[in-house]
Structure formats: structure tokens, C-alpha cells
Amino acid sequence: xxxxxxxxxxxxxxxxxxxxxxxxxxxxxxxxxxxxxxxxxxxxxxxxxxxxxxxxxxxxxxxxxxxxxxxxxxxxxxxxxxxxxxxxxxxxxxxxxxxxxxxxxxxxxxxxxxxxxxxxxxxxxxxxxxxxxxxxxxxxxxxxxxxxxxxxxxxxxxxxxxxxxxxxxxxxxxxxxxxxxxxxxxxxxxxxxxxxxxxxxxxxxxxxxxxxxxxxxxxxxxxxxxxxxxxxxxxxxxxxxx
Amino acid sequence: xxxxxxxxxxxxxxxxxxxxxxxxxxxxxxxxxxxxxxxxxxxxxxxxxxxxxxxxxxxxxxxxxxxxxxxxxxxxxxxxxxxxxxxxxxxxxxxxxxxxxxxxxxxxxxxxxxxxxxxxxxxxxxxxxxxxxxxxxxxxxxxxxxxxxxxxxxxxxxxxxxxxxxxxxxxxxxxxxxxxxxxxxxxxxxxxxxxxxxxxxxxxxxxxxxxxxxxxxxxxxxxxxxxxxxxxxxxxxxxxxx
DNA sequence: TAGGTGTTTCTTGGTCCAACAAATAAAGAT
DNA sequence: ATCTTTATTTGTTGGACCAAGAAACACCTA
Numbered sequence: 001x002x003x004x005x006x007x008x009x010x011x012x013x014x015x016x017x018x019x020x021x022x023x024x025x026x027x028x029x030x031x032x033x034x035x036x037x038x039x040x041x042x043x044x045x046x047x048x049x050x051x052x053x054x055x056x057x058x059x060x061x062x063x064x065x066x067x068x069x070x071x072x073x074x075x076x077x078x079x080x081x082x083x084x085x086x087x088x089x090x091x092x093x094x095x096x097x098x099x100x101x102x103x104x105x106x107x108x109x110x111x112x113x114x115x116x117x118x119x120x121x122x123x124x125x126x127x128x129x130x131x132x133x134x135x136x137x138x139x140x141x142x143x144x145x146x147x148x149x150x151x152x153x154x155x156x157x158x159x160x161x162x163x164x165x166x167x168x169x170x171x172x173x174x175x176x177x178x179x180x181x182x183x184x185x186x187x188x189x190x191x192x193x194x195x196x197x198x199x200x201x202x203x204x205x206x207x208x209x210x211x212x213x214x215x216x217x218x219x220x221x222x223x224x225x226x227x228x229x230x231x232x233x234x235x236x237x238x239x240x241x242x
Numbered sequence: 243x244x245x246x247x248x249x250x251x252x253x254x255x256x257x258x259x260x261x262x263x264x265x266x267x268x269x270x271x272x273x274x275x276x277x278x279x280x281x282x283x284x285x286x287x288x289x290x291x292x293x294x295x296x297x298x299x300x301x302x303x304x305x306x307x308x309x310x311x312x313x314x315x316x317x318x319x320x321x322x323x324x325x326x327x328x329x330x331x332x333x334x335x336x337x338x339x340x341x342x343x344x345x346x347x348x349x350x351x352x353x354x355x356x357x358x359x360x361x362x363x364x365x366x367x368x369x370x371x372x373x374x375x376x377x378x379x380x381x382x383x384x385x386x387x388x389x390x391x392x393x394x395x396x397x398x399x400x401x402x403x404x405x406x407x408x409x410x411x412x413x414x415x416x417x418x419x420x421x422x423x424x425x426x427x428x429x430x431x432x433x434x435x436x437x438x439x440x441x442x443x444x445x446x447x448x449x450x451x452x453x454x455x456x457x458x459x460x461x462x463x464x465x466x467x468x469x470x471x472x473x474x475x476x477x478x479x480x481x482x483x484x
Numbered sequence: 485t486a487g488g489t490g491t492t493t494c495t496t497g498g499t500c501c502a503a504c505a506a507a508t509a510a511a512g513a514t
Numbered sequence: 515a516t517c518t519t520t521a522t523t524t525g526t527t528g529g530a531c532c533a534a535g536a537a538a539c540a541c542c543t544a
Binding site for chain 3 (some may be wrong): 044045046063075076077078079080106141
Binding site (some may be wrong): 260261262296298300303318320 | 486498499500501506509
């Protein structure tokens with residue numbers, strides 16, 4: 001209901017839908033109306049062709065989309081079965097290490113994080129407890145023992161996740177959970193193990209110190225600097241897509 | 243988590259991988275080795291067929307996957323261009339179904355919206371253009387002609403969506419898109435058609451006026467009040483424990 | 485006869501080919 | 515400069531074949 005097939009146009013139900021998109025929607029409706037649950041079988045491709053009056057290639061392309069979305073699992077000679085790997089797929093989207101995070105994505109996400117983390121300073125100080133400070137320091141300390149970038153970014157992410165958890169806002173936590181893959185890649189951008197162990201570590205510690213000292217301005221300044229520091233890796237890059 | 247374990251494509255060798263998976267990998271490599279950036283064009287389907295020695299259907303199915311992953315945007319006659327909508331796709335996958343609107347949920351979501359909308363006041367005034375004000379007024383005017391609550395909340399949502407669109411931040415827009423079902427339900431909570439036509443309308447207009455007058459304090463005060471006003475409907479309501 | 489075994493046939497997804505339609509960018513004509 | 519034609523490219527269709535698993539079947543043995 002909320003998502004359409006592949007077109008990202010804002011219009012819903014306009015006439016510009018391709019046949020593949022139509023079939024995608026029809027299959028989703030079929031799943032919904034037939035109350036198919038995880039593990040149930042979908043009709044064969046050829047049956048779907050007849051049912052939706054579409055060619056087999058069209059049905060196959062629709063299946064590819066549903067498969068990419070993690071909604072069906074199709075195996076040769078077995079057929080298509082309903083699954084729910086959406087979360088897994090969401091994380092796999094960013095396993096495409098071949099492509100760099102675009103500057104726009106980087107900028108948008110970091111601005112958003114800055115908005116949430118820096119903008120909630122007052123709330124942080126209202127709710128802050130000693131336990132929070134201890135946890136943050138403990139997490140940050142793990143940066144000293146990292147072995148690779150993945151491990152480092154996981155710790156970096158855990159630090160910020162623990163920080164926003166102070167807000168006790170489930171909506172924010174959910175959003176951060178979904179954005180995790182993007183955030184991880186952003187954190188790794190241009191960094192080395194050494195940078196994580198030295199610069200990132202001390203930036204985090206500065207934030208924790210400011211929290212402990214109840215120094216609102218220092219907290220905001222240091223956190224914002226920490227979030228925006230990655231911009232230097234985009235210094236000369238220029239891209240302008242209409 | 244990165245490369246190892248997707249369902250069907252474990253081996254990077256020759257056996258076991260379908261031709262479509264191979265082409266997907268080849269296109270990924272092409273993007274990487276050619277250093278293609280967002281906005282650049284991919285070769286035509288037929289070129290890719292020749293280049294990878296695959297049939298056109300295979301290339302098309304591979305393209306569907308990349309499109310579903312938000313890595314390419316293919317338009318008829320134009321061809322495929324590199325994009326980076328992976329985060330949008332991730333949010334689409336997430337698409338948590340409308341949960342029960344508890345007082346806690348209401349509080350969390352409205353706090354979050356307040357954080358984003360009220361907290362971005364400076365950015366709003368930086369980027370604001372006359373066109374934005376006109377659109378906001380135009381959208382708000384539609385509240386006068388509503389027929390039911392669904393229609394009213396859609397317009398209310400569209401108003402706030404248009405507001406945050408001024409920020410030109412894709413991450414924020416994606417988050418709002420995902421939260422739409424929850425936001426709609428929150429907007430309807432305790433309201434009547436009359437309230438939408440009178441109170442909500444004038445609250446919106448007050449926000450627009452404050453924007454037009456470049457009155458930052460009035461903007462923040464009115465917007466925050468508007469977002470928090472629904473709390474009165476939870477005043478006496480009891481809700482079961484978490 | 486009952487039960488297990490090996491063979492055959494059928495089904496199904498995976499791939500390829502050859503068309504045609506629609507849309508649009510580019511070249512050509514006026 | 516504007517309109518028209520052409521050519522290119524994606525979208526879609528239908529058909530064909532293959533390989534591998536499933537299912538049905540025949541067969542043999544105890």
C-alpha cells in the first residue's frame with residue numbers, strides 16, 4: 001500500500017505505470033487477498049502470466065523486483081515462496097562497496113544526525129544520568145582495540161546509538177536503526193584505523209566530557225564538529241546532476 | 243556482513259551463480275572501474291549485451307535488480323543513469339505497518355517532528371523562497387473544502403511535507419515518508435472536520451505568516467504549539483502498560 | 485503381496501532469440 | 515528558426531530450448 005514498484009514519482013496511480021509495475025502490484029495484492037503467509041507458495045510463473053494476462057518476461061522482471069525487495073524467494077524447480085527478508089535486504093543494499101556514498105547523501109544524513117543529536121542538547125542534559133556517561137565511555141574505549149574499519153564503524157555507530165538512546169524516543173531509535181547501513185559507510189569514508197583510534201576517539205571523549213561537565217555549548221560545538229569533519233573528503237569533488 | 247552471505251550468491255566462482263547475478267556483478271564492476279558517478283550514463287542495454295555476452299532479457303533482469311536497489315534510474319529512450327536512492331529503498335523496505343498510537347508513540351513522533359521542524363528554523367529562513375510560501379498557503383487553503391478526516395489529514399500531512407521540503411534534505415523526506423501512516427493517524431486523533439477547518443487551518447496560516455515575516459520566534463512558538471496541541475486528547479485517557 | 489528401487493516423464497525456473505510498439509533525441513528539410 | 519523525418523532505445527510480447535528437481539511409473543526382490 002505504501003510503496004509502489006520501482007518508479008519513484010510522487011504520483012500514485014498515474015497512467016505512467018509500466019506493465020511490470022502493474023504486475024508487481026497485482027502480485028502484492030494477490031499475496032494480501034489470499035492471505036498468503038511466509039512459506040506459502042506462489043503460483044508458477046506461467047500461471048501468473050495467464051492470471052494477469054502478461055508475458056512471461058514481464059512476470060519474470062516483476063519477480064526480480066519482489067525478490068530484490070526480499071518479499072519472495074524463488075528457487076529453480078521449486079517455485080516462488082513468500083519470505084520476509086526485507087530487513088536483510090535493507091542492509092545488503094549497502095554491501096555494494098563498489099559505489100561511493102554520494103556527497104548529497106553524505107550531506108543529508110549528517111545534517112539530519114546533527115539536527116537530531118546537536119539539536120536535542122537540552123533534552124540530553126535533562127535526562128542524562130551517570131549510567132549514560134559510563135556506558136558512553138565504555139563503548140568509546142573499545143575503539144582502542146579495533147582490528148578493521150568495519151569493527152571501528154560499528155563501535156562508532158554504537159556510541160551514537162547509545163547517545164540518542166538517552167532521549168528515550170522510540171521513533172528516533174527506529175530511524176537510526178534503518179539508517180544504520182548508510183551511517184556505517186559514512187563513518188568509514190576516508191578514515192583509517194589510526195584515525196578511529198586517535199581522532200574519533202578523542203572527539204567522542206570530548207563530547208562525553210562536555211556532557212559530564214554540563215557544558216551545553218561545548219557539547220554542541222564538539223558534536224557538530226565531529227559529525228561534519230568528514231566533509232573534508234569531499235573537498236574537490238564536484239558533481240552536479242540536474 | 244558485507245560480501246559473504248547473500249542467499250544464492252555465495253561463490254564468486256563460476257558454479258552456482260545465475261547469469262543474471264553474473265551480469266549484476268559485471269555492471270557493478272563496470273561502475274567501479276569506470277569510476278562512474280551519480281548522474282553518469284550507463285551503456286545501452288544492447289551494448290551491455292555485447293559487452294558481457296548475455297542476452298537482452300538477462301541484462302534487463304539484472305537492470306531490474308539494480309533499479310530495485312536504487313542504484314540506477316532507467317528511463318525509456320534516455321537510458322540508465324547512476325543514482326543513489328539506496329536509502330529511500332531501505333526506508334521503503336522498512337515500512338513498518340501502522341502501529342497502535344499510544345500516548346508514548348504520539349509523544350515520541352511529535353517530539354521528533356518538533357525537533358526536525360522547529361529545530362530547523364534557521365535553515366528554513368535561509369532557504370525560504372516566495373514559491374514556498376505560495377505553495378504552503380495553497381495547500382492550507384484546501385482545508386476549507388475537506389469532506390472527511392482522511393482527506394483533512396492528508397492535507398495536513400502535505401502541508402508539513404512541503405514545509406520540510408524547503409530543507410532540501412532527502413534523508414528527512416524519506417523519514418517523513420515512512421512515518422506517514424503514523425503521522426496521519428496522529429493528525430486525526432481527537433479531531434473533527436470543524437477543528438481542521440478552523441483551528442488547524444489558522445495554526446498553519448500563523449506559521450506561514452511568521453515565515454513570511456521572517457519572525458523566527460513566532461515561527462517556532464506557533465509550530466511547536468501546533469504540534470503539541472493534540473496532547474489534550476490524551477489528558478484523561480488511560481492506557482495499558484507497555 | 486508389500487516394499488523398496490531405478491527409470492521415465494513432466495514440471496518449472498533460467499536463458500536466449502526475434503520481433504514490434506512507443507517515445508524521444510538527433511538529423512534533415514523547408 | 516521551425517517543422518518533419520529518421521534512427522535509436524527502452525518496453526513488451528511470444529516462442530523456443532535447456533537443466534534439474536519432482537512425481538509418476540514400472541520393475542525387481544523378499
